[in-house]
Amino acid sequence: MIIQTLYNLKSKFVAREVGNELILVPLTGNVAQMSELFTLNETAKFIWENITEESTTKDIETALTNSFDIDSETAQKDIENFLTYLEQLFIK
Amino acid sequence: MKQQSNSLNLQIAGYLIRLSSDSPIELELGYEPFITSKTAIADVNINCYAGIPANLFQNDQLVFEAKNEEQRFYSIYRTGTDLGFIIYNQQDKDQIQQVAVLDETFSHWKVYSETQSNNKILPLKYPLGPIIMHYLTLKGDAVMMHASCAFDGTKARIFTGFSGAGKSTMSKIWNNAGSLIINDDRLIIRKQKTGYMVYNTPMYYADQPKSALLSSIHLISHSPENKTKKLSGATAVTRSMAFCIQNNFEKQFIQSRLQFFSELCLQIPVYDLGFVPDQSVINFIIANETGETK
Numbered sequence: 001m002i003i004q005t006l007y008n009l010k011s012k013f014v015a016r017e018v019g020n021e022l023i024l025v026p027l028t029g030n031v032a033q034m035s036e037l038f039t040l041n042e043t044a045k046f047i048w049e050n051i052t053e054e055s056t057t058k059d060i061e062t063a064l065t066n067s068f069d070i071d072s073e074t075a076q077k078d079i080e081n082f083l084t085y086l087e088q089l090f091i092k
Numbered sequence: 093m094k095q096q097s098n099s100l101n102l103q104i105a106g107y108l109i110r111l112s113s114d115s116p117i118e119l120e121l122g123y124e125p126f127i128t129s130k131t132a133i134a135d136v137n138i139n140c141y142a143g144i145p146a147n148l149f150q151n152d153q154l155v156f157e158a159k160n161e162e163q164r165f166y167s168i169y170r171t172g173t174d175l176g177f178i179i180y181n182q183q184d185k186d187q188i189q190q191v192a193v194l195d196e197t198f199s200h201w202k203v204y205s206e207t208q209s210n211n212k213i214l215p216l217k218y219p220l221g222p223i224i225m226h227y228l229t230l231k232g233d234a235v236m237m238h239a240s241c242a243f244d245g246t247k248a249r250i251f252t253g254f255s256g257a258g259k260s261t262m263s264k265i266w267n268n269a270g271s272l273i274i275n276d277d278r279l280i281i282r283k284q285k286t287g288y289m290v291y292n293t294p295m296y297y298a299d300q301p302k303s304a305l306l307s308s309i310h311l312i313s314h315s316p317e318n319k320t321k322k323l324s325g326a327t328a329v330t331r332s333m334a335f336c337i338q339n340n341f342e343k344q345f346i347q348s349r350l351q352f353f354s355e356l357c358l359q360i361p362v363y364d365l366g367f368v369p370d371q372s373v374i375n376f377i378i379a380n381e382t383g384e385t386k
Contacts, residue, residue, distance in 0.1 A: 014343050014347055016351070016354060018326040018329055018354055019326065022326070023326050023350060025340065025346045026340070027340060027343065027346070028340050029154070029156050029157065029341050030157050037330040037333060038330075039327060
């Protein structure tokens with residue numbers, strides 16, 4: 001799934017910051033999903049907040065390495081893992 | 093069930109609910125102890141009508157369905173600025189039991205029910221009664237939860253978890269030890285000036301209105317040994333919010349719930365509790381309430 005598609009799907013969630021973490025709750029039209037809530041840690045929260053209409057994975061990687069004490073390889077892996085997680089979340 | 097007049101007031105969780113109709117109103121047994129003579133301005137007015145209009149909401153957008161493979165509880169439609177509800181018969185999911193309309197202020201309901209053989213209408217027939225209470229909580233700082241609550245005279249503890257986690261078992265254990273059970277299935281928590289209050293709501297059986305000041309929330313599961321861990325931050329919020337009653341088709345509903353639980357979890361401790369279903373859990377909880385992992 002491309003990053004712009006993920007950006008468009010962000011509107012299907014309501015987010016709230018609690019401490020360093022972010023809670024995501026899906027907007028849903030059925031009762032089955034109503035207890036599904038997701039918690040993003042500080043890194044995942046940062047990636048989520050940096051998914052914009054125009055961002056690329058490279059932009060996010062740069063922002064991540066500038067803001068956290070991690071190298072490019074770790075940042076790439078974190079982004080890849082998180083985007084895969086989001087994809088799974090969105091296609092449920 | 094008991095015959096009632098065409099107009100009556102209920103007080104549930106401190107909310108005043110006024111029902112009125114041109115037809116005689118009947119209530120399920122559990123509502124009778126909540127009837128009040130109080131006549132302040134009602135928090136919600138319910139106009140009840142005999143007969144269900146045909147073809148309501150046909151051109152409206154379906155926004156939410158509460159159903160599973162076995163049962164169909166209700167469907168919600170957006171009808172202009174109002175919400176329209178179709179409530180299904182719990183014995184026959186293809187039969188409409190009631191139709192209801194809630195205005196955008198969440199203060200006025202119109203409830204349409206078929207007249208029963210005794211010429212009365214039953215406007216709060218399950219599940220519409222709890223649905224009305226749920227939307228009442230969305231008006232203010234309150235939530236409705238699937239949980240039990242025991243008050244030992246000093247502290248009121250909420251026990252919640254998935255179906256079969258032991259909410260009723262926990263209630264029996266505390267009840268046998270002399271605690272007051274506020275309820276063992278459905279509660280309303282309200283933020284009041286004095287703190288977070290827990291209230292029971294009408295059930296299928298008669299029980300007096302009860303309330304207590306909330307001390308702690310325990311997310312329970314059966315376990316070979318008693319063990320507890322205090323939760324904090326986002327984990328405490330998401331784990332406890334998962335057991336509140338929600339219709340998450342509107343962003344504002346979710347935002348309101350997230351705000352409520354974020355504030356509540358800052359003031360009320362939330363514990364993950366694995367328990368052995370016997371009296372030993374009582375002393376274990378009391379001993380570990382300040383608690384880290386044990």
